[in-house]
Amino acid sequence: MLALHFGAGNIGKGLIGYLLNKTGYEVCFVDINQKTVDKFNNYNSYQVEILDDNHTIETISPVSALNSVTQEEEVINAIVNADLITTSVGINNIPKIANILAQGLLKRAKENKKKIDIIANENAINASSSLKREIKRYVSNKEMENICTFVGFPNSAIDRLALSKHSEGGESVLVEPFYEWIINKSEIVNADSPIIKNAIYVEDLQPYIERKLYLVNMGHAATAYIGFLAGESTIQSALRNAKIEHLVRETLNEASQYILRKFNMDSKDMSDFIERIIKRFKNKNISDSILRVGRSPIRKLGYNERLIKPTRELFDLGLSIEYLSVAVAAAFLFDNPDDEESVILQNYICENGIEQAILHFTELENKTIREKIKEIYYQLKIQKW
Numbered sequence: 220m221l222a223l224h225f226g227a228g229n230i231g232k233g234l235i236g237y238l239l240n241k242t243g244y245e246v247c248f249v250d251i252n253q254k255t256v257d258k259f260n261n262y263n264s265y266q267v268e269i270l271d272d273n274h275t276i277e278t279i280s281p282v283s284a285l286n287s288v289t290q291e292e293e294v295i296n297a298i299v300n301a302d303l304i305t306t307s308v309g310i311n312n313i314p315k316i317a318n319i320l321a322q323g324l325l326k327r328a329k330e331n332k333k334k335i336d337i338i339a340n341e342n343a344i345n346a347s348s349s350l351k352r353e354i355k356r357y358v359s360n361k362e363m364e365n366i367c368t369f370v371g372f373p374n375s376a377i378d379r380l381a382l383s384k385h386s387e388g389g390e391s392v393l394v395e396p397f398y399e400w401i402i403n404k405s406e407i408v409n410a411d412s413p414i415i416k417n418a419i420y421v422e423d424l425q426p427y428i429e430r431k432l433y434l435v436n437m438g439h440a441a442t443a444y445i446g447f448l449a450g451e452s453t454i455q456s457a458l459r460n461a462k463i464e465h466l467v468r469e470t471l472n473e474a475s476q477y478i479l480r481k482f483n484m485d486s487k488d489m490s491d492f493i494e495r496i497i498k499r500f501k502n503k504n505i506s507d508s509i510l511r512v513g514r515s516p517i518r519k520l521g522y523n524e525r526l527i528k529p530t531r532e533l534f535d536l537g538l539s540i541e542y543l544s545v546a547v548a549a550a551f552l553f554d555n556p557d558d559e560e561s562v563i564l565q566n567y568i569c570e571n572g573i574e575q576a577i578l579h580f581t582e583l584e585n586k587t588i589r590e591k592i593k594e595i596y597y598q599l600k601i602q603k604w
Contacts, residue, residue: 226309267393454509
């Protein structure tokens, strides 16, 4: 069985390729980095280090790779012959792979109409649906109708901290022991494909997607932004500070009220989930840079993003947003000269003021919330940690 995976980054290797290989697939990675492609093809394997107490190392094999720029025809043929296609290229790069996927699917429609699923595993809501829309831009309506008779675009939610380590032997992948790959079963068209080992199949993905984005991702970002203000360098060192851990825990408790009410989840299960998040973030075997986690603050301050949506939804429900407002205000103080979005954010604040910046980047119409964030912003700016 052949699985074609677009994106040879940490998540691609440390979660998707990792589980596909355990399921019995030969994994062919598609990437634009020729050095990465050559390494896969030279060794036909790669190593994953699990950040448990034993630092367990696993070898993933057999694997191969193609360069989507210089080997376009080979990639198209691989799309024709693959048994499963997956991606982890970053949601902003989905449009960049849509054209070659469209070409491959049109050729497959003529040569091999065996049913296949394409799963986009990006840190975004309904990424596979987004990929489907991008592919549609490159084909006619009739061609897309034909493609949809044998191609499914199941949405998924993924969760695993995956980092990279550079050494003399090259780059290796470091992953936390915990992982989740949740797939919308109702959107699968290839009923004959094997169940992916340790993946979870559900009929309704939305609760899991929102729980991941508005709890795990939100809590991670909140820890980074608050930790940055305290002068911490890693997520783990930040959470050794009892005050920061308290702030993060209460932020998670607030945000969980949005998930509990929207999806009628069990409160005990939610409490256990929050404890698991904190435990994962505090893993002593991980050194996760605050600058890495906090990068791209503009995106994370978006209207439907991890920090803002639960804040505005809870306010509309008449529930507390005290701690979420602290996390949002801290994001506006994230000042990393090596991060493009951070530079843009700080320049905008300098030129237009924090009040206008809050309105501009969050698009929050409610003045009460904006005033609350502004007030906390000034408090945090002078607070001694």
